[in-house]
Amino acid sequence: MSSARPSRSARPAHPSRSARLSRSARPGIRRTVLAGPAALLAAALTGCYAGGSTSAGADPDVAPDTSISVNLKGKAAAPGQPVKVTLAHGKLKSVAVTAGESGALAGKISADGRTWISERVAAPGTAYTVRAKDSDGGSDQAVFTTAGAEKVNKLSLAPGKNTTVGIAQPLSVVFDHPVKNKAAVEKALKVSTSNDTEGSWGWLQDYSGKDRVDWRPKEYWKPGTKVTLAAQLNGIDTGTDGGWFVRDYTTTFTIGAAQVVKVDLDRHRLALHRDGKQVLDIPMSAGTPGGEKASWRGTAVLMSKEGTINMRSETVGLGDAYDKMVDYSMRLTWSGMYAHAAPWNAGYFGQANRSSGCVGMSDANASALYGQVRVGDPFEITGADAKGTVAEGNGYGAWNVSWADWQAKSALK
Numbered sequence: 001m002s003s004a005r006p007s008r009s010a011r012p013a014h015p016s017r018s019a020r021l022s023r024s025a026r027p028g029i030r031r032t033v034l035a036g037p038a039a040l041l042a043a044a045l046t047g048c049y050a051g052g053s054t055s056a057g058a059d060p061d062v063a064p065d066t067s068i069s070v071n072l073k074g075k076a077a078a079p080g081q082p083v084k085v086t087l088a089h090g091k092l093k094s095v096a097v098t099a100g101e102s103g104a105l106a107g108k109i110s111a112d113g114r115t116w117i118s119e120r121v122a123a124p125g126t127a128y129t130v131r132a133k134d135s136d137g138g139s140d141q142a143v144f145t146t147a148g149a150e151k152v153n154k155l156s157l158a159p160g161k162n163t164t165v166g167i168a169q170p171l172s173v174v175f176d177h178p179v180k181n182k183a184a185v186e187k188a189l190k191v192s193t194s195n196d197t198e199g200s201w202g203w204l205q206d207y208s209g210k211d212r213v214d215w216r217p218k219e220y221w222k223p224g225t226k227v228t229l230a231a232q233l234n235g236i237d238t239g240t241d242g243g244w245f246v247r248d249y250t251t252t253f254t255i256g257a258a259q260v261v262k263v264d265l266d267r268h269r270l271a272l273h274r275d276g277k278q279v280l281d282i283p284m285s286a287g288t289p290g291g292e293k294a295s296w297r298g299t300a301v302l303m304s305k306e307g308t309i310n311m312r313s314e315t316v317g318l319g320d321a322y323d324k325m326v327d328y329s330m331r332l333t334w335s336g337m338y339a340h341a342a343p344w345n346a347g348y349f350g351q352a353n354r355s356s357g358c359v360g361m362s363d364a365n366a367s368a369l370y371g372q373v374r375v376g377d378p379f380e381i382t383g384a385d386a387k388g389t390v391a392e393g394n395g396y397g398a399w400n401v402s403w404a405d406w407q408a409k410s411a412l413k
Contacts, residue, residue, distance in 0.1 A: 070130050072122060072144045079124040079146040079244065080237045083107070085116040091135040092116055099126045102234070123235035124149035124244050151243030153177045157229070157251045159376065164256045167222075168301045169376025170396050171215040171229055171251075179211045180239025182411035188233045191215050194226040202401070202409030204393045207334035216398045216406065220378070221255040228252045256374055261302075261339075263359055265295060265383025268350050270339070270359060272372060280372070282365040283350030285342070287357040289385035292318065295357055297386035300332040300379045301396035305370060311338075313356065321356055328366035332359075332379055333395040339379070341366035353385050 071084040083105060085095050091113025097105040105128075107118040113135070122128065125148035131141045158172040159165045171191065179185055186201050193199075199217040206212040215229075229252075233245035260273045265286050272280035287295035306329040313321035316336035327341040342360025349361060359379075361369070378399065381390075390397040398406060407413055 068132055068140065068142075070142050070144065072128070072146070073142075075145045076147040077122070077144045079122050079126070079149075079235055081121050083118040083122055083128065083130070085130060085132055087114050087132075087134065093133045093135045095133075096131045097128055098131075099123070099128050102126055120232065121235040122146050124246055149244035149246055151177070151241075152246050153179070153238045153243040154245075155231070155233075155249065157231075157249060159251070159253045161251045161253070163253045164374065165253055166302065166374050166376030166378065167220040167255055167258050167260075168299065168378035168396070168399060169221070169253075169255075170301075170398055171227070172212065172396065173214070173231070174206050174208070174210050174212045175238070175242075176210070177238065177242045178240075179213075179242055181237060181242070182213075184236055185233065185238060186213065186411045188231060188236055189213070189215070190230040190232060192228045192230075194224075195222060197221065197225060197227075200407045200410050201412075202392075202398060202406045203411060204398075204409065206393050207391075207395070212393065214392075214396070214398050218403050220258070223255055223258050225255040226252070227255070256376070259373060259377045261369075261373060261377060261379045263339075263379055263381040263383075265297065265353060265381065265385040267383075268348075268353065270361065270369070272369060274372075280365075280368060282361050282369065284339075284359050284361040284365075285345050285348035285351070285355050286353040286359050286385065287337075287355050287387070289353055289387075292387065293356045294385060294387035295353070295355075295359065295381065296333060296335075296337055296388060296390045296394075297381045297383060298389035298397065299399035300337065300381060300390045301399070302373055302375050302377045302379065303331045303333075303395050304375060305330055305373070306338075311336075316357070318356055327363065328370040330370060330373065331395075333390060333397075335394050339366070339369065 067088045069086050083097050092109050095107060095116040097118055102123065105118040105120055107116050109116045124146055127145040129141060129143050133139045154176045156174045159169055182203055189201065197217045199215050201213050201215050203213050229250060231249040234248050236245045258275050262271045262273060268284060270282045270284045271278050287293050308325060308327045309329045311326045312323045313319055329338050329340040331338055337357055339359040341363045342355060343363055345355060345360045346362065348354040389400050392398050392401055
């Protein structure tokens with residue numbers, strides 16, 4: 001931008017002020033200081049002097065000092081903190097902090113008009129431009145670049161974007177690296193629902209050994225609920241050995257019909273209920289009781305429908321007990337518990353539990369069940385013939401934790 005200045009001989013010397021416009025400057029003219037490497041922190045913001053009475057000793061030909069300062073400067077500014085712009089005198093009218101493809105940082109001007117603070121923090125390895133205007137029409141800009149991240153943390157999200165899932169499906173976030181700053185990460189995970197569903201984040205260890213945080217509602221979701229997760233993580237430091245997040249994540253999904261699969265280990269039967277009505281009643285055989293081949297009890301959540309897969313016993317710690325191609329496979333836990341077709345076990349359907357841990361049924365019944373259930377449907381497993389309760393990290397076992405205990409797992413409680 002251009003600047004209008006009186007000649008050196010006509011302008012009083014004021015060594016303490018470096019950014020001024022004289023009273024004779026043409027109204028509406030704005031001055032821009034092009035900051036060099038040593039001046040990236042401080043940008044001068046100058047508006048035209050409006051005239052009026054002056055106090056004793058004041059120079060009526062000199063505009064008020066309206067210089068600004070930015071808390072971040074240079075080419076290796078520390079990321080992970082808000083951007084703060086401070087005006088020496090007068091009031092800020094607007095501040096814009098932009099970062100190319102990374103977008104803008106929103107913020108608010110203080111009540112006294114002297115400062116502006118961004119709502120989110122500065123991300124690593126990002127070049128920012130700060131543009132400010134004051135209430136007198138002056139404007140200027142400053143630039144800075146944050147240091148890059150030595151280590152980057154990433155995550156995986158479930159469920160997938162734009163999917164329809166069952167009423168027990170949690171939001172589940174698994175991190176590549178350890179998360180020490182759990183509270184900072186959790187604050188950045190924004191969940192919104194179409195009907196203000198009550199829920200809570202809970203931190204746990206995934207079956208893989210990685211840090212994980214799940215958001216589950218207090219009770220099963222209501223059918224038709226629309227859910228959005230905005231993980232505003234760009235610029236969050238996850239702590240020692242964890243690294244920085246350098247991007248945001250988002251996922252959206254919708255809750256489908258109210259379906260519950262009830263598995264009775266003692267009666268050797270499985271029933272599918274939809275909207276409170278039973279639509280399937282299937283004889284089955286679950287895990288052999290009394291050892292590692294027994295099934296889990298509690299609420300498991302259908303994690304995936306995997307169709308025909310090769311099941312090998314050594315992958316679940318059962319030696320060489322089996323190696324089979326299995327149809328209509330529906331995964332219930334990470335540890336290898338499935339519901340699936342098991343025609344080789346037909347003599348035990350409805351009579352006894354004699355499988356290697358899974359819930360087996362005929363081809364026809366498995367096909368019928370497979371065709372109607374969806375990922376996120378709860379399998380409520382009851383009975384004495386079990387080896388324990390599904391753990392919260394072994395698939396989606398959060399429903400086996402009381403609501404109060406689940407809330408206590410939040411880093412913000």
